[in-house]
Amino acid sequence: MPKxxxxxxxxxxxxxxxxxxxxxxxxxxxxxxxxxxxxFGSGVAIGNDNVTIALFKGxxxxxxxxxxxxxxxxxxxLRKALEHLKSIEVDLEDPGDEIGPExxxxxxxGLWFHDPDGYRWELSVQNANK
Amino acid sequence: MNDVYxxxxxxxxxxxxxxxxxxxxxxxxxxxxKKAIDDAKIDPAEIQAGAVGNFNAGQxxxxxxxxxxxxxxxxxxxxxxxxxxxxxxxxxALSVLLGAQWITGGFHDVVLVVGAExxxxxSSLDGSNxxxxxxxxxxxxxxxxxxxxxxxxxxxxxxxxxKYGASEADxxxxxxxxxxxxxxxxxxxxxxxxxxxxxxxxxxxxxxxVAPPLKVSDCxxxxxxxxxxxxxxxxxxxxxxxxxxxxxxxxxxGHTTDYLPLDKKDAPxxxxxxxxAEKAFSMANLKPQDxxxxxxxxxxxxxxxxxxxxxxxxxxxxxxxxxxxGATTLPQVRNQKSGKLPFEIPxxxxxxxxxxxxxxxxxxxxxxxxxYQQLTExxxxxxxxxxxxxxxxxxxxxxxxxxxxxxxxG
Numbered sequence: 399m400p401k402x403x404x405x406x407x408x409x410x411x412x413x414x415x416x417x418x419x420x421x422x423x424x425x426x427x428x429x430x431x432x433x434x435x436x437x438f439g440s441g442v443a444i445g446n447d448n449v450t451i452a453l454f455k456g457x458x459x460x461x462x463x464x465x466x467x468x469x470x471x472x473x474x475x476l477r478k479a480l481e482h483l484k485s486i487e488v489d490l491e492d493p494g495d496e497i498g499p500e501x502x503x504x505x506x507x508g509l510w511f512h513d514p515d516g517y518r519w520e521l522s523v524q525n526a527n528k
Numbered sequence: 529m530n531d532v533y534x535x536x537x538x539x540x541x542x543x544x545x546x547x548x549x550x551x552x553x554x555x556x557x558x559x560x561x562k563k564a565i566d567d568a569k570i571d572p573a574e575i576q577a578g579a580v581g582n583f584n585a586g587q588x589x590x591x592x593x594x595x596x597x598x599x600x601x602x603x604x605x606x607x608x609x610x611x612x613x614x615x616x617x618x619x620x621a622l623s624v625l626l627g628a629q630w631i632t633g634g635f636h637d638v639v640l641v642v643g644a645e646x647x648x649x650x651s652s653l654d655g656s657n658x659x660x661x662x663x664x665x666x667x668x669x670x671x672x673x674x675x676x677x678x679x680x681x682x683x684x685x686x687x688x689x690x691k692y693g694a695s696e697a698d699x700x701x702x703x704x705x706x707x708x709x710x711x712x713x714x715x716x717x718x719x720x721x722x723x724x725x726x727x728x729x730x731x732x733x734x735x736x737x738v739a740p741p742l743k744v745s746d747c748x749x750x751x752x753x754x755x756x757x758x759x760x761x762x763x764x765x766x767x768x769x770x771x772x773x774x775x776x777x778x779x780x781x782g783h784t785t786d787y788l789p790l791d792k793k794d795a796p797x798x799x800x801x802x803x804x805a806e807k808a809f810s811m812a813n814l815k816p817q818d819x820x821x822x823x824x825x826x827x828x829x830x831x832x833x834x835x836x837x838x839x840x841x842x843x844x845x846x847x848x849x850x851x852x853x854g855a856t857t858l859p860q861v862r863n864q865k866s867g868k869l870p871f872e873i874p875x876x877x878x879x880x881x882x883x884x885x886x887x888x889x890x891x892x893x894x895x896x897x898x899x900y901q902q903l904t905e906x907x908x909x910x911x912x913x914x915x916x917x918x919x920x921x922x923x924x925x926x927x928x929x930x931x932x933x934x935x936x937x938g
Contacts, residue, residue, distance in 0.1 A: 460650065461590075489652045492545055494721050502549055510548070512651035 538563020620892025710879025782807025
């Protein structure tokens with residue numbers, strides 16, 4: 399196998415098919431604080447310094463990505479995020495038991511929720527006990 | 529007709545989220561199946577057939593042909609006949625009934641039954657749409673919209689309240705009781721949740737309205753889980769030298785099917801569901817007052833109230849009185865000052881669908897496994913004292929498919 403002569407960097411942007419890009423953009427702003435960056439032919443790009451999501455009009459297929467995780471710095475922030483998401487009635491997994499390990503025995507803690515198109519999102523803290 | 533006995537069983541922890549573990553419904557079926565075989569202490573080669581109760585793995589997980597996971601429980605099961613049963617939330621009871629009828633009919637002597645559902649694979653909205661297949665989807669969806677099932681049972685609650693004058697606080701008694709019972713069940717989904725009667729009785733930020741008069745606390749859970757039992761004939765018990773008097777036996781059953789849409793049923797009487805209970809009691813030659821415990825389908829709080837009346841535990845319109853009397857609450861949970869009641873029948877001692885959890889296709893099997901644990905005195909902190917006769921009532925849709933089974937020991 400030939401050696402790959404480059405290393406991919408941080409996520410620039412990714413596209414997501416949603417039913418109503420403007421409505422989704424508002425949800426991402428309320429839920430995750432992502433701001434509108436620009437509009438394009440069939441959608442809206444939202445983001446912050448770390449990521450841009452291009453929301454374009456199309457048929458949502460949540461199972462294609464299974465889920466997408468964004469890191470948070472520590473557990474205190476994760477707990478604040480949980481309270482915020484609850485306060486705006488986001489569709490959280492495992493009500494009452496939302497924060498848990500990313501997998502059995504994992505040191506990484508997360509919480510999982512769905513956007514209005516059914517895509518599954520995670521907020522997580524790596525090595526939460528450190 | 530051959531007698532049917534339960535030799536063992538098992539279940540998974542209903543608090544789990546399989547997706548977070550990187551597992552699927554395949555793992556649930558295998559795990560639960562192994563537990564039943566271990567508990568029954570039999571060689572898997574003795575098992576002659578398998579039944580899998582499941583509602584909608586096709587839509588929840590895109591996986592069907594679930595009987596094909598039975599051979600993965602143990603290589604000795606490769607080659608046996610298997611079937612998948614489906615009747616919405618009654619899918620699990622149907623798998624038990626199928627296994628029982630194989631034995632009563634003389635086709636097999638040892639049957640493995642597994643009920644399983646993996647629901648936490650999608651958003652709540654999409655999941656509720658999948659559950660909508662249990663109703664008359666194409667005709668009732670336009671009328672009820674999203675989250676169809678809470679709305680269908682909200683409608684049943686409205687009809688009940690109009691007829692008998694019950695209140696939201698009355699319904700809260702069921703939710704409070706079942707959450708309190710779940711605290712005694714180490715595998716219940718809501719075992720760590722605290723629900724006060726006050727919180728369950730009124731709409732609040734913590735307990736929002738879902739489909740008036742139903743609030744979040746009135747609803748069952750979205751659950752990943754499986755349960756299993758091993759059914760055997762009396763002939764097999766003789767072969768292995770097991771005392772029949774110490775083994776749980778099926779005494780009677782009834783199984784009925786009503787029209788699919790709610791507005792074609794006689795709510796809140798549900799005379800067709802009532803026939804299932806009457807048949808079960810008639811076959812068992814018992815009355816409701818002969819029971820010491822029951823697992824009753826409580827997909828919503830109103831369902832448990834209506835079920836009391838369908839099953840003859842309460843007269844029509846008196847279901848609320850029954851739950852308020854404390855007769856269906858475990859003495860371990862009930863205010864001890866109330867003392868012994870004239871008629872006591874703890875209902876949903878493990879928390880029921882509301883607080884133990886409701887992995888749809890597993891629920892009917894889980895109820896039978898709970899009956900097995902109670903009748904063999906393995907229920908731990910939630911054990912019902914001196915229980916000899918026990919009822920399970922599992923139903924699918926808006927009281928469309930009903931399965932009542934009466935069990936006993938000794």
